[in-house]
Amino acid sequence: MIRGKRSSGPIRALGAMSGTSLDGVDAAIVKTDGEQIFGFGESGYRAYSNAERAVLRAALGQWHGDDVEAAADVVDAAHCQVLAGFDSVELIGFHGQTLAHEPRGRGTLQVGNGAALAEALQTPVVWDFRSDDVSLGGEGAPLAPFFHFACAQWIKATAPLCFLNLGGVGNLTYVDPSFDAPDEPGALLAFDTGPANAPVNDLMQARLGVEMDRDGVLAAQGTVETGALELFLAEPYFTRIPPKSLDRDDFSEMIELVGELSDADAAATLTAMCAAGVVQGVEHCPTPPGRIMVTGGGRHNPVLMQMLQVSLDCPVLPVETVGLDGDMLEAQAFAYLAVRVMRGLATSCPGTTGVRASVGGGTVSVPVSEHSQQ
Numbered sequence: 001m002i003r004g005k006r007s008s009g010p011i012r013a014l015g016a017m018s019g020t021s022l023d024g025v026d027a028a029i030v031k032t033d034g035e036q037i038f039g040f041g042e043s044g045y046r047a048y049s050n051a052e053r054a055v056l057r058a059a060l061g062q063w064h065g066d067d068v069e070a071a072a073d074v075v076d077a078a079h080c081q082v083l084a085g086f087d088s089v090e091l092i093g094f095h096g097q098t099l100a101h102e103p104r105g106r107g108t109l110q111v112g113n114g115a116a117l118a119e120a121l122q123t124p125v126v127w128d129f130r131s132d133d134v135s136l137g138g139e140g141a142p143l144a145p146f147f148h149f150a151c152a153q154w155i156k157a158t159a160p161l162c163f164l165n166l167g168g169v170g171n172l173t174y175v176d177p178s179f180d181a182p183d184e185p186g187a188l189l190a191f192d193t194g195p196a197n198a199p200v201n202d203l204m205q206a207r208l209g210v211e212m213d214r215d216g217v218l219a220a221q222g223t224v225e226t227g228a229l230e231l232f233l234a235e236p237y238f239t240r241i242p243p244k245s246l247d248r249d250d251f252s253e254m255i256e257l258v259g260e261l262s263d264a265d266a267a268a269t270l271t272a273m274c275a276a277g278v279v280q281g282v283e284h285c286p287t288p289p290g291r292i293m294v295t296g297g298g299r300h301n302p303v304l305m306q307m308l309q310v311s312l313d314c315p316v317l318p319v320e321t322v323g324l325d326g327d328m329l330e331a332q333a334f335a336y337l338a339v340r341v342m343r344g345l346a347t348s349c350p351g352t353t354g355v356r357a358s359v360g361g362g363t364v365s366v367p368v369s370e371h372s373q374q
Contacts, residue, residue, distance in 0.1 A: 015335030020168025035338035046082035071112035087370035093338030126338035138355030148332035149182035166298025170196035183349035191242030194277025216303030222268030243354035275307035
């Protein structure tokens with residue numbers, strides 16, 4: 001398939017996502033024409049080992065050098081391994097691993113070689129989704145909102161709703177399903193709400209040598225330090241008008257704010273900070289959403305989900321309640337976006353990233369053998 005070609009039928013696309021929580025690679029199939037979702041296929045997951053995670057952590061915030069190259073090697077090998085397990089794939093959407101994100105500065109960096117992946121898997125790969133958006137004045141993130149718009153159509157939503165992704169960073173997509181297309185003015189508003197799982201994960205790794213506060217067990221035993229929470233909410237980011245985005249480590253001082261607290265109180269306070277950022281974010285929605293559908297690892301944390309529910313005036317529900325897969329939604333998003341790129345459709349717009357006009361990002365790499373036949 002050649003970029004910009006718009007065939008009429010849906011194709012079987014495979015998306016892959018390695019998020020800022022650094023847990024592993026999600027991969028999932030979507031059957032789509034880049035506009036409508038026709039169905040979801042199988043999915044897979046490949047966890048990073050402790051050694052691999054250490055390599056990725058060492059490269060966070062860096063733009064070049066040996067650590068970045070080592071991280072890229074980890075990302076390529078892990079993706080190749082999990083993606084090779086899928087059959088009858090026509091197109092792959094490869095996000096890569098974000099190491100640094102400065103949309104108003106040096107740009108955005110996702111490591112991973114889509115051209116090498118295309119050759120290894122003998123399948124066309126769409127990658128480097130964010131650079132074009134940033135070059136045109138956008139934040140480069142979040143990029144899942146166009147897929148969220150399609151999901152709202154898939155679940156036959158009729159009233160405005162939000163999709164909330166709680167990964168390493170939290171991001172919110174407000175969807176008005178009365179519009180016909182995602183890049184119509186007013187159809188979408190999207191932005192990062194603040195840190196989500198990353199600070200808690202970092203705390204657990206530093207203090208206890210474990211990956212996460214699984215099921216919020218530690219946070220449930222703690223008490224929120226309101227002084228630290230108030231300092232967190234005083235950050236100017238929360239009053240900035242969206243669209244807006246964050247790097248994983250933009251709020252790294254959160255760990256310092258809880259440095260003198262016990263493990264349980266620190267976990268509870270960092271969890272409360274995540275929830276408070278979301279609550280502040282919902283205030284930016286054009287109209288109050290009728291429901292908030294939660295995806296990402298944070299939905300498995302009952303403490304976090306309860307904090308959100310008591311603070312918001314609408315139901316806060318995992319996306320599974322409407323038949324979606326919250327573990328795979330971002331991987332599915334990049335399968336969907338890959339098809340849009342190949343068909344010359346927009347992948348972001350002023351309402352999602354603040355880009356000056358609707359733009360279709362992404363680099364397309366095809367295997368040498370396929371390229372020579374075209």
